[in-house]
Amino acid sequence: MAKILRLLQTDAWPDAVADTAELLGVDGISVSAGSGPGVVEVLWSSGDLSDSFEDLQITLGHGPGPDSLAAGAAVRVHDLAFVREDRWPGLVVEASALAVEAVFCFPLRIGAITLGVLTLVRSVPGPLTAAQGDDANALAVALTKRVLDLGFPPLSPPDDxxxxxxxxxxxxxxxxxxxxxxxxxxxxxxxxxxxxxxxxxxxxxxxxxxxARRLRLAPELPPMNVIDDADED
Incomplete structure (x- = not known):
């Protein structure tokens, strides 16, 4: 972890973060930032599993990542199968379809301000070990400084x-x-x-x-007037 934290100060930071997956015992890592109410910007992701889970949270507008961002606190879900459906409606079922069984979110904080979230996803349930939790916290602290150094919110411009x-x-x-x-x-x-x-x-x-104007949402139709037989009497 010490070697990885040193690499975070260089242009090789994406590879450094990706290398922490095995160390933390997870299958995917993503770094996101809050860019306004209800909108989370994914700054970097390690692969398809993290991409899909972040897209799911953005689509639904809720999940452990947005909760961690809003509260400025870690949200650790050892087993999504035991989460109440009303906590994050739709997320548990959809996450299971993505083969995401556990999620761990750590806020990127500076003082009282939360800039973003480090999200770890895993395809099997179970908690992080104490050492893994400490390493994840250290990584979140280092990423917070990296985000600030590179100019929040974007870490790099899009290539296309x-x-x-x-x-x-x-x-x-x-x-x-x-x-x-x-x-x-x-x-x-x-x-x-x-x-x-x-x-x-x-x-x-x-x-x-x-x-791209390939899609245009249709306006909702106004409710139909229904005449109850009792109203005619």
Whole structure:
């Protein structure tokens, strides 16, 4: 871990973070930042498992990552199968389909301010060991400094349009839906999430389709007037 923490101060920091997966006994690692109410920006991810879980949290708008960001405290879920359904509706079932059974989130904090979250995912249930928990905390502290040194929020610019940051395309799509449907921004974001979830898409894919004008959300139909027989008497 000491070697990895030293590498975090160099341009090799993504490889350094990826190397901690085996050390921490997890299958995926991601680093995200808060970029506004209800929106989390994924700054870096180690692979498909972490990508999929982060997309799931963004689509649903809740999960251990957003909770850790909001509270500025670690959220450790040793076994998602034992989480109450009403805590994070839909997440437990969908996470199981992704083969994510345990999640550990550590806030990236400086003083009272929480900048982001380090999220560890694992395909088997069970807690982190005491040593692994200490190492994860140390990694979170080092990543906090790294995020600040590189200029929060983006750690690096996107290489092409397919790697455009989540928050940029989400903000743009939310604004377009807000104008198109004449609804507040908060409602527009909810409509985006509802469409993505009901069509088994992640939120980023939906937002990109809207920005590219491949998708336009239809306005909700007004409720039909129903005449009760008793009202006619």
């Amino acid at each position: 349009e397919d790697q455009v940051f989540h928050h940029a395309v989400l903000h743009q799509a939310t604004g377009m839906v807000s104008v198109q449907l004449s609804v507040p921004l908060a409602e527009a974001l909810l409509r985006l999430r509802a469409h993505a979830y009901s069509n088994n898409l992640n939120l980023t894919e939906t937002a990109r389709d809207i920005v």
